[in-house]
Amino acid sequence: MQQYLLSIYQPDGEPPGPEVLDPIMRDVEALKAELKEAGAWVFSGGLHAPSTATVLRLKGEEVLTTDGPYVEGKEHLGGFTVIQAPDLDAALEWGRKLARAITLPIEVRPLQHDHV
Numbered sequence: 001m002q003q004y005l006l007s008i009y010q011p012d013g014e015p016p017g018p019e020v021l022d023p024i025m026r027d028v029e030a031l032k033a034e035l036k037e038a039g040a041w042v043f044s045g046g047l048h049a050p051s052t053a054t055v056l057r058l059k060g061e062e063v064l065t066t067d068g069p070y071v072e073g074k075e076h077l078g079g080f081t082v083i084q085a086p087d088l089d090a091a092l093e094w095g096r097k098l099a100r101a102i103t104l105p106i107e108v109r110p111l112q113h114d115h116v
Contacts, residue, residue: 035094055068
């Protein structure tokens with residue numbers, strides 16, 4: 001089966017309060033349980049704020065280190081889930097379910113295998 005990355009994009013700034021976030025997280029946990037029950041869940045995780053990122057870039061023979069995100073914008077990658085699905089249509093259906101649960105944009109992309 002093919003693996004797919006479901007990327008969650010969230011707006012910069014403070015997250016909503018518990019009155020908004022708690023029901024969303026309940027829905028996300030229910031979907032995670034459904035993914036596991038179906039044998040589709042591989043791994044998932046949330047990310048700290050973009051300000052905690054460090055970028056490493058090769059320049060000549062030296063690797064330069066820069067604090068902060070590689071790309072700055074009004075939205076950022078806030079978390080992700082890796083799933084396995086028989087085809088893109090099945091992966092997109094899981095992505096739709098995640099978009100409904102989390103109410104944020106979801107990008108679905110197949111993973112390449114045998115690459116670094």
